[in-house]
Amino acid sequence: MPITTEDTVRWIRQVARVLNEQRNFLTQLDSPIGDADHGINLDRGFQAVMEKLPSVAEMDIGSILKTVGTTLVSTVGGASGPLYGTAFLRAGMASSGKYELYEADVVHLLEAALEGVKARGKARPGEKTMVDALAPALLAAKEAVAQNLDIAHILLYTSEAAEEGMKATIPLLATKGRASYLGERSIGHQDPGATSSWLILKALADTYGHGV
Amino acid sequence: MPITTEDTVRWIRQVARVLNEQRNFLTQLDSPIGDADHGINLDRGFQAVMEKLPSVAEMDIGSILKTVGTTLVSTVGGASGPLYGTAFLRAGMASSGKYELYEADVVHLLEAALEGVKARGKARPGEKTMVDALAPALLAAKEAVAQNLDIAHILLYTSEAAEEGMKATIPLLATKGRASYLGERSIGHQDPGATSSWLILKALADTYGHGV
Amino acid sequence: MKKLINRPEDVVQEALAGMEALHPELLRIDYENQIIVRADAPIKGKVGVISGGGSGHEPMHGGFVGHGMLDAACPGAVFTSPVPDQMLAATRAVNGGAGVLHIVKNYTGDVLNFEMAAELAEAEGIEVASVVTNDDVAVQDSLYTAGRRGVGVTVLLEKIVGGLAEAGAPLAQVAEMARRVNGQGRSMGMALTSCTVPAAGKPTFELGEDEMEIGIGIHGEPGRRRVKLASAAEISEMLANPVIEDLGLKAGERVLAFVNGMGATPLIELYVVASELAKILRGRDVTIARSLIGSYITSLEMAGCSITLLRLDDEMIRYWDAPVHTAALRWGI
Amino acid sequence: MKKLINRPEDVVQEALAGMEALHPELLRIDYENQIIVRADAPIKGKVGVISGGGSGHEPMHGGFVGHGMLDAACPGAVFTSPVPDQMLAATRAVNGGAGVLHIVKNYTGDVLNFEMAAELAEAEGIEVASVVTNDDVAVQDSLYTAGRRGVGVTVLLEKIVGGLAEAGAPLAQVAEMARRVNGQGRSMGMALTSCTVPAAGKPTFELGEDEMEIGIGIHGEPGRRRVKLASAAEISEMLANPVIEDLGLKAGERVLAFVNGMGATPLIELYVVASELAKILRGRDVTIARSLIGSYITSLEMAGCSITLLRLDDEMIRYWDAPVHTAALRWGI
């Protein structure tokens, strides 16, 4: 069965909940190689999203995701604001008018989001950014679809791939974002943005299909 | 035998040595009820005195003590600079032209010094200042002279009285100087200036008569 | 965490209220958009000059809003770049019809948010020019990084460019001057202690009693290397020499010397550093033609300093000397 | 001890060298007498205005030497009042034949040393008037103390009195204005942390992570009481209310509001305090006619703040607004 608007709303609610829970964890990850605010930034953004959500909950998935995107752009700031903002905006455009998302739609949506992040941030995989979680996630989604797996499994593998990508950022030397200023010293730390990207995709897999 | 110019020079040298050794101790006493500089101030002053001393070592005791006084005024600063400076200046005036000090001279010298401190600082005994070491010292000197004791004993009792006066400042509530800002909280601390006054008088008793 | 604040989440807005209360003649606060706007903005026919960035760097940028410097400032959350809405609102508020210059410090967040704001402003028909400052020589091989960070030169640039805009120069010329100043200035900073983001509640990094961090940013980002505590003379060499080399300063040249405190370093220490810097420059026969000393681009309550040198030309000197009236920099008025 | 210094015993002289290197147009340094003298002193027919005190309070007093404020400043060792020789040398250096005003903060050491200097100067035939500032309301029942300390008002007084002297007023009038300003101003300060005298090497006192000291002096002297850490709103009340009561401020009156940092407190926090102070004054219908915010009278790297309120009259306002050009305060020039 497809991803419905209810699934989408439930997903965003779960993202807000998880990012609030993981607020300090994400901020701690941002301390050694950043400026200690990633969790604070995203929590602020998704709390704002929670206020906007009710007004669009009945609309099509595209409108919901675009609202998430514009709200993040308007409230997060930092690098992650425009990046996640663009990601959700593009995902929203890729699903505008839709009330249900099928296997192929999931891939288009992820693809649009990743392209948005890349266009804004100019980061390629391997630069120790959120791209290192999102790119493998997209690949996993494509493979899963090619294997005709159902949405539940597509989302599961997507989130697992994001998690691996996130872990794989630990040994990387950062060449984008604040962490890049550390040079060699950025090695050995997990990227906060890749971590939040995993949490967002995991929230989708976790909530899909389960009633409220 | 009288206090000679050699005794005087030896005394001042010893004061400089002792205040340098006790520099941190005096500064620590000045921390809870002052501004943590008494030892630093006096050490700076007597190091300067040591440089001036050779040029006046051959002169009369009055010139030596006046030189100490002017040097302290010019180098110590703080409250203790003008106070000790005036004390030594007045002591110098009280002994000007003299190359030997006898029992009575010791009393005049101490009296002049104490009057100088009182005139400058307007402090009466019991206000938790150097006066509380100097005043009893003068009394003890007078008594010792009245009992026809020799200089060695006069200086000994003088220094012991100063020590008692110093210890007696501990329970006092300060009403002069920085310590007075603390009100009740000044109680229970030994006054740094009373302590340095005792060290100065003790140095006299310790060095009198003993060859270089 | 020991700070003179109420709730961490209210620090920025309350600080703005403080600015409005003390400087009503200079500026007004748009609380909804969280921007600081020059009292008499927009000024017809004058190029609007705005900047912005995370809070925690006070007086930068809000303290530079006023006659002869900035027309508006956009403070983000502490150490977090502002959002495009703020820059768009500021751009609208200061647009006197001659276009608006965006002064952006080179941090991914600032750059991306200002980019989005510029796109939106241009969509509304407001001409926008953007200049990105990147003077921090602590960031080496910038090919493999997000590029040098914008630090101390930003302050000097805002003054000089603000003076030029006040004189009525067109947007292109104002932007050109901004690029020139950025090109002629370099900085490097160091920290004796970390700082604490109010919302985080504990120090961003830990430094031992005998350690210091060289090549620090202004967001508590760790620097390039951690070394043993050194004397002011040695520290001044560590900061000034890379700046001088990167600028390629030659004997006989004139500079503006900017000795900046990171927030918790008292002025007496900055003057000790200034005396060392003066020695170093004298040794290379470089003249200090102008100077600025104080805590102007800070990192909350971080103890430390940064040195910025700007190679001066006559035009830069003219607009540096031009009258300025802001909360943090004032002369000639 | 983490400081940007070389040898502790050289801090004061090296800081002076830094001032000379950055502000040659404003001042000159007499290293032998350790005094900072206005570049164009003595000014014939103008009353000379000098001040001095221990170092560690920068920019006070050296940062206030220049046109429209002080003619000379005498920095002592850190937290130790200067010696009479310095004040005498400064008095000679600025005497333009119209006499010299000594601005003295009420601390036993400062008072005694300035007294001796005044005696010596008068013995040389230089007319000297002395004014002792004592605005710190933290010191209660001053009958049983050395009297209220001179703190924040000293800064405002030096500006206003300096402006009056610059305008050519005679010594008696300048001294009278100084007493008036001192009589109309009150201050109170607090500390979040202690400070470390370089030569001592360790903090003068210890404060727990959750403690603060109310009624602090500017020399690391402990305050009147130690209390639990409180919010900026509560702290502002603790500082402002005693000041307002002691001044007897009434609805409708005008004040100069001075929010001062103790050395390590960043400006963003001072503005939060300023917003609270503004609320308190608004609540009592007292108008902030003028203001000053920043770290102008400090206690080395102590974190904390002080609030000073000065009841203004038109003449004070005139000379507060008068042009001033010093390293730390500048406008109108």
Ligand SMILES: Nc1ncnc2c1ncn2[C@@H]1O[C@H](COP(=O)(O)OP(=O)(O)O)[C@@H](O)[C@H]1O
């Ligand atoms: N150019 C970029 N492209 C993609 N992601 C980036 C880029 N720069 C930074 N990021 C991501 O943003 C995260 C930091 O976000 P955040 O801390 O909220 O912003 P800031 O670095 O401005 O404080 C990094 O962990 C990284 O994953």
Ligand SMILES: Nc1ncnc2c1ncn2[C@@H]1O[C@H](COP(=O)(O)OP(=O)(O)O)[C@@H](O)[C@H]1O
């Ligand atoms: N009015 C006074 N009369 C006599 N002695 C005083 C007076 N005020 C202070 N003192 C003495 O000076 C001592 C402090 O000296 P010091 O620390 O060198 O000066 P400061 O207090 O200026 O730092 C006190 O311990 C006290 O004994």
Ligand SMILES: [Mg+2]
């Ligand atoms: Mg961050």
Ligand SMILES: [Mg+2]
């Ligand atoms: Mg002392």
Ligand SMILES: [Mg+2]
């Ligand atoms: Mg940030």
Ligand SMILES: [Mg+2]
């Ligand atoms: Mg002292």
